[in-house]
Amino acid sequence: MLELTNLRKSYGPLTILDGVSLTVAEGEVVALIGRSGCGKSTLLRCINFLEDYDDGEIRLDGRRLWHREGSRSSLPRRDIERDRQRIGVVFQQYNLFPHMTALENVCLGPVHGMGVSRAEAEATGRRMLERVGLGERADFYPSQLSGGQMQRVAIARALAMKSRLLLLDEATSALDPELVAEVEDVIKALRAEGMAMVMVTHSMALAREAADRIAYMKGGRIVEIAPAAQLLDAPQAPGLRDFLKRIR
């Protein structure tokens, strides 16, 4: 479904992504782990073109997505917008719009990005909020919600775009420990429903329970990628064992 081939990116002399290749199958969940600054978040941001990359290819369902051709963009803006709508993103800091209710946050993309009618978007939006267990909070503003609830609204917002691929950038890192579980439960439920996900996480427990495969990144490369339990229980790559020991 998603295919990254040899992605490279650097800021001046600093190499952020040093030839990353990764495939994510339909309904598969891949967790990206590694030390801070190893390029996990940048990789995620590149997939949705929030970040530029220098070289390589990103394909979604076989079609090549946006890339830079010299100083120009390979695709017209409208196409980029449409591709972005097919990939949901959940950020560490929830990134809800503070001046909109939960429901308005969820409906914004469908109504103003995809041209769905308001009535239809609201019906879908309410369903998505139900799905993350926040049906009765639809008319609350973000300032009236807890961190866990905000993050679940953010997930509902991504789901309302009917994306089949979800990118989660440390979705539980900013949450109080007692609120982590409610968001993790939603992530696990989505996996059970067959949503493909790429998630950056520092929680090995979440990676073990929710991911099919785990990719360990170091220095802008994927050093080891294996089924979740195998990678966590029998790490091969030098440095990974150390990393796991330190994080536990």
Next chain:
Amino acid sequence: MTQNDLIMLVRATLSTLYLAAGTIPCATALAALLVLLAISRHRALRWTYAGLRWLVRGTPLALLALLIYYALAGNGIAVPPVVAGILVLAIYFSILFAEVIRGALLAIPRTATDSALSLGLPRMATLTRVILPMLLRQGLPAYINVCVMAIKGSSVLSIIGVWELTYASREIIERNLEVFQVLSVAAVLYFLICFGADRCGRWAEARLARRGYQTQR
């Protein structure tokens, strides 16, 4: 002070309000254009903005008023004092408004634009649904502050012959020499306008706060 003097001061107050009502929208529109320069990708435009900012900020309002007034008159452009006055205030306060808008823009977190991008929102929707509402909430207190400054700033225009509250006060004083009485009444009238503007601002802030945005009190 006679009743007629009082009526004259009230009429002059309306004139001051009229100046403000002409100035604030013009200055705001000009400020919006200036902000485009300020955040432009092209260095030359950003520098142009910086140059204008230094120039206008570094010039006292009274001097700018005289400069523009004589420049217009010297080039044979005959405009009524009120128009010249609004022009002066609009130029002067546009930079201050532009700085307010620029500050509010800087205060909008990148996370908001990231979100809008990741939802695939078109530019226009991002601007009208995300940026502008957040801008309004961030910038409103400072914006109202500059509005009040603009109202009081109009008093300077008396030196180029714009008839407003300060000008009228001087006229009355020259006639009856009741300096403190007349100026006290003028001060109260200025206070009422500015207080009114402040209350409007607070009301707008409170309304926005009800719409989910907490502003510090």
